[in-house]
Amino acid sequence: MSDNPFSRGSRGAPPAITIGDPVPLGDRADNRVLIPVMEGGPPRPPSDIIRALDGQTMGTTWSARVIAPPGVDEAALRTAIDEELAAVVAIFSPWEFNSEISRFNAAPEGIWAVSDPLWAVLNAAMDLGDETNGAVDPTLGALVDLWGFGPPGPRSALLPVPSDEEIEAARKVSGWQKLRMHRDAQAVVQIGGMKLDFSGIAKGYAVDRVSDRLTALGATSHLIEIGGELKGRGVKPDAQPWWVEIERIGGSPAPRTVAALVDLAVATSGDYRRAFTHKGRLYPHTLNGATGQPVDNGLASVTVLHASAMMADAYATALTVMGPVDGPEYAEAVGLAAHFVARTEAGLVESLTPAFAAMMDEAG
Known part of the structure; x- marks a missing residue:
């Protein structure tokens, strides 16, 4: 299993997701809307100013929308984010010789x-x-x-x-x-020759780490994205949640899906992200340790929503390795909110777990 976030463009880096202002809810009648179950209302954000920051890390990009308390300026926010990301790279990047x-x-x-x-x-x-x-x-x-x-x-x-x-x-x-x-x-x-690789969990861990650092600064409302993995905390000044569009593979039968990330993270694993083709076969970056080869089970895309970005990241990769039968069965058994798109002879087919379905508001 691997989804290397540290590569410097090798075999095509995972696409970043733009987290700019979303389409208003009133324009989403034809979309699938995901709203998490919440107990009570979220706390008010610490101010009325949303600061937009971005940069590069781990061979990809990061973006953030942050509502900080008075006295915490943009420079302090950027320093905090850069420090956390640098710490992750210094520990977990196999691309850095001295990590x-x-x-x-x-x-x-x-x-x-x-x-x-x-x-x-x-x-x-x-x-x-x-x-x-x-x-x-x-x-x-x-x-x-x-x-x-x-x-x-x-x-x-x-x-x-x-x-x-x-x-x-x-x-x-x-x-x-x-x-x-x-x-x-x-x-x-x-044991001699063993190489650790945290590709399927590192980006999610980095998202959680940045989110925790911002929360410690009092920026309790924010949206963080690193190479397509996202996490939202709190709400915006207008009390709207952080709406994000779920990554979708081309030709997917699933409608455009937007999710309210209120203390929630989302991660997607797809065979289209980093791969190569040889003699007509697609070899994606996700590896199955049991065979020592790239997965070849028909799953094109897996999306997981979870309170922890690290867990969402890891589970998305794990379900991809499990495949289009065992993956959904396992996800349902442990209560994961997960969405699957499989390649079949009839074309792309989607399936979703009860926990994912429970978040859906088809009316928009």
Whole structure:
């Protein structure tokens, strides 16, 4: 499983989502509208001024709409956001030679202590690995590199697809069941050649981290987007929620969908984002650790809404790995609000979980 947010344009970076002013609700009669169930009304925003900020990070772009309290100016907001994003890159980017993950990936066999943030995210990923039987797997860096989606860059056009022997060699140093963690020492065992990769969870983690930092500054109403992963907190000065348009694959049977992100995040995983084609077959960036190959199960797109952007990000990738049958069944069983688009002989077909359907207001 991989959805690398740190690449510098390799194989096409995930498209960013513009979070400008949305279409007014009155113009949405033909759209699908998602409204989360809430207990009580959200608190008033800390001021009447919405500040718009943007920038670049992790090989993609970020955008923010922030309502800060008096005394917290735009420069302070930008500094806070930049600091959080720089911290994420310094820990989790395999594209940075001196990042913490790069140092672990290049380390010889042994037991290596890790930082609090890396430990926390690794624990979350491993828990999800156990929960999803490996559909979330933070140990697939060797396979990510082998398939041309990692720091070494795309494979040669002369050998675009790895051999079975190469795949098996990478699998020997991959797999969440092989990873050993020393909890008392907050340390991880490097078996030699294992490469951690948090591509399917890092952008969501970064969104949560920025959101928490802004909240700590008193900017309790904001909308954050990093490379297509979004999270909204609070409401705007007019008491309207942060409306965002859900990413949609071309030709999807689903109508245009807008969601009210009130203390809610949304993430989408799609086979159209970063991929290459060889002999008529599409090879997407999302890898299945059980086979060591890119997923090839017919799922074109999975969208998940969750209170945590990190969890939405991870679950979207996990459901993609599970496929068009097991994915929806699992999502329904654990109560996820999820939407699926599958490629079938009859064309693109959508399905959605009861939790997703419960948020729908078809009337607009």
